[in-house]
Amino acid sequence: MRDLDEVFAALDRNAFRRRQVLGAKDRRYLQQRGLDTVLQHAADFVARRLADAQPVNDGRQTPWRGHPVFTAQHATATCCRGCLAQWHAIEAGRPLTDDERRYVVEVIGRWLRRHAVSAER
């Protein structure tokens, strides 16, 4: 796991990650459900799609749309174990620890808080 300020500084320098923004539907969903609920969904997605040593369809398990957390995952490189290894120094090939699961949800939450209110990055 890396320092979050460093990770976010690096993400901000990456054109592909910067292009990932919340659509109107995602922002509405966030407002209606609230960040706490949405982050519970995030914890659930992490548990079901990322936490195993060998997640099913790893590299393609995170949809491109349909939930604000999916967008946040692509924006923060928490979409698959390859990105977690490359960007967050969380090695692939073994289950995520509880701390790592919490860390991933924290990354997603930090990005969502920053992007929930305005459409700008």
Ligand SMILES: [Zn+2]
């Ligand atoms: Zn990925």
